[in-house]
Amino acid sequence: MSSVQETVLEINLAHLTHNFKYLKSKVDPKVKILSVVKASGYGSDAVTIAKHLEKIGTDYLAVAYASEGITLREAGIKIPILVLHPQPINFRSLIKYHLEPSIYSIRVLREFIAKAEELNQQDYPVHIKFNTGLNRIGFWENDVNYIIEKLKETDAVKVVAMLSHLAASEDYDEREFTLQQINSFKKSASEMIGRLGYSLILHQSNTSGILNYPEAHFDMVRTGIGLYGYGNEAKFDKQLKPVASLKSVISQIHKLEPGETVGYNRAFKAQGYIKTATIPIGHADGIGRQYGNKKGFVIINGKKAYIIGNVCMDMIMVDITNIDCKEGDEVIIFDNKDNAATIAEHGGTISYELLTAISPRVKRVVIDDN
Numbered sequence: 001m002s003s004v005q006e007t008v009l010e011i012n013l014a015h016l017t018h019n020f021k022y023l024k025s026k027v028d029p030k031v032k033i034l035s036v037v038k039a040s041g042y043g044s045d046a047v048t049i050a051k052h053l054e055k056i057g058t059d060y061l062a063v064a065y066a067s068e069g070i071t072l073r074e075a076g077i078k079i080p081i082l083v084l085h086p087q088p089i090n091f092r093s094l095i096k097y098h099l100e101p102s103i104y105s106i107r108v109l110r111e112f113i114a115k116a117e118e119l120n121q122q123d124y125p126v127h128i129k130f131n132t133g134l135n136r137i138g139f140w141e142n143d144v145n146y147i148i149e150k151l152k153e154t155d156a157v158k159v160v161a162m163l164s165h166l167a168a169s170e171d172y173d174e175r176e177f178t179l180q181q182i183n184s185f186k187k188s189a190s191e192m193i194g195r196l197g198y199s200l201i202l203h204q205s206n207t208s209g210i211l212n213y214p215e216a217h218f219d220m221v222r223t224g225i226g227l228y229g230y231g232n233e234a235k236f237d238k239q240l241k242p243v244a245s246l247k248s249v250i251s252q253i254h255k256l257e258p259g260e261t262v263g264y265n266r267a268f269k270a271q272g273y274i275k276t277a278t279i280p281i282g283h284a285d286g287i288g289r290q291y292g293n294k295k296g297f298v299i300i301n302g303k304k305a306y307i308i309g310n311v312c313m314d315m316i317m318v319d320i321t322n323i324d325c326k327e328g329d330e331v332i333i334f335d336n337k338d339n340a341a342t343i344a345e346h347g348g349t350i351s352y353e354l355l356t357a358i359s360p361r362v363k364r365v366v367i368d369d370n
């Protein structure tokens with residue numbers, strides 16, 4: 001493969017296919033797969049990722065906000081799209097683009113029914129979200145009565161699914177809590193189904209739920225981070241392949257003498273004779289200030305080069321004193337889970353944040369080996 005000549009995020013679709021198949025192999029063939037493509041497909045490119053997943057047979061897609069779903073519809077995506085966290089102000093366009101809302105509170109249910117009635121909808125599909133312990137969004141177990149009463153008054157909407165979200169499915173120490181969440185969900189589900197008189201698509205698991213809690217697979221699972229190649233745990237990481245690789249190039253090399261400084265506020269001071277490389281990627285591209293001052297690193301010709309001084313808006317400077325390299329050489333910021341997870345950890349964060357921070361300014365290059 002030829003080396004890159006500017007900052008790019010490579011998106012590997014063969015790896016996406018591999019991860020999708022791996023995750024699918026972990027659930028019963030009857031269980032539907034919902035692929036989460038929020039936040040630009042975890043920082044990659046939502047349309048590219050969603051189109052590929054539609055092609056290889058995902059049953060559902062999910063985004064966080066209505067605007068993200070509209071982008072997918074405008075790109076020609078036809079399969080069901082769940083909006084995980086919609087706001088009432090967007091209900092009109094959500095309905096116009098036939099997106100399925102996750103309804104998470106009494107206020108949101110009331111407002112959605114009102115909008116669906118105003119737009120003369122019949123049996124508009126909605127998912128009801130229950131809070132089983134994450135305490136983020138969702139109805140409580142004892143809201144079932146209210147939900148059913150409200151639904152009885154209208155034929156504009158129809159509940160097609162019920163969901164909840166696990167708080168700590170990647171954490172073995174929280175097993176007891178997770179099992180409680182699963183039980184709470186089962187209890188609300190059987191009440192809802194009993195009262196409605198028909199069955200619902202039940203879904204509760206995220207990626208770690210798929211891998212760690214077969215008892216929480218129900219009728220559909222929601223996978224995000226796993227599709228992009230991260231398993232939250234070494235034994236699963238090995239089975240998954242990273243979809244996104246962030247690469248750049250050496251713009252310029254400097255030789256500095258002891259006492260010279262690098263970057264804004266002269267934050268790095270050379271102790272001896274050193275060599276630095278300037279790379280065209282900065283905090284405006286998603287490499288935050290927390291990676292400066294030797295927290296983060298890049299890889300040049302197989303060797304780690306630490307970021308020295310402060311991260312600039314458009315550039316970082318790295319120490320290449322002991323690396324054999326020249327201007328124009330390729331630089332890898334991350335291309336696998338080891339380096340992405342390590343950089344994230346050094347920056348005091350997690351791979352989810354490192355990935356989703358990559359800004360639109362970084363050119364996306366799709367690699368389709370199929």
Ligand SMILES: *Cc1c(COP(=O)(O)O)cnc(C)c1O
Nearest residue numbers: 036165206207222223224225226
């Ligand atoms: C983001 C999200 C997911 C995906 O979680 P992963 O850990 O990335 O698999 C699933 N469900 C909900 C409600 C989410 O917000």
